[in-house]
Amino acid sequence: MAEATTPLELASERIEAQVEAGDDYVDKLESIRDNLDTDEGTTLGTMVGAQMEMTETETQYMVRTGVPKKVASSVQQAAGDVKKSGG
Secondary structure (H helix, E strand, O other), X not given: OOOXXXXXXXXXXXXXXHHHHHHHHHHHHHHHHHHHOOOOOOOHHHHHHHHHHHHHHHHHHHHHHHXXXXXXXXXXXXXXXXXXXXX
């Protein structure tokens, strides 16, 4: 499942990408929690499945926030290199 690319050239785009990732992360975790919160109780299989979903959700979050952070770090490093070469 390929997702559309997100432009990350501007700092505001990188911030927005991280905010969206955080919002999606919270929404998915709340959904997982809601599936566990039933009046009938929760089976071991349901809890194991929820743990797997949480692991997948956390991995997706780390990737989605890591890419904008890496871009920002590269931009800062390039700016530092330009500053060094200028004087």
